[in-house]
Amino acid sequence: MATVMERVQTIVADKLSVDEAEVLPEASFMExxxxxxxDLVELIMAFEEEFSDDDTTIEISDEDAEGITTVQAAIDFLAANGVSDD
Structure with a gap:
């Protein structure tokens, strides 16, 4: 199974039409x-969909979304909300 980082990279590359190699942890979505x-709204919705399952629902509030400005910030948010590589 893909890691959280790999899954985030795939989503970001798909939604922003960039190469996965450009989707580094320190990469700012906007800059x-x-x-x-x-695009940011679509990313947030895609993260919620990808990382929610029968046992866990990931919901990213508007306030939380404002803090998710980099790839690593997205990964950190997901980890803080129970998403892991398991």
Missing amino acids: DLMADSL
């Missing part, structure tokens, strides 16, 4: 990956 505000 480095050229996302706009609509």
Whole structure:
């Protein structure tokens, strides 16, 4: 099974039409990956869908979403909410 990082990379690359190699932990969605505000909303929704399952529902509030500005911030948020590589 893919790691959280790999899953986040795949989502970001798909939604922002960038190469997965560009989706580094320190990459800023807006500055480095050229996302706009609509792209960010789509990313948040994709993270919620990808990482929710029958046992866990991931919900990212607008306030939390404002703090998710980099790939690592997304991974950290997911980890803090029970998502792991298991």
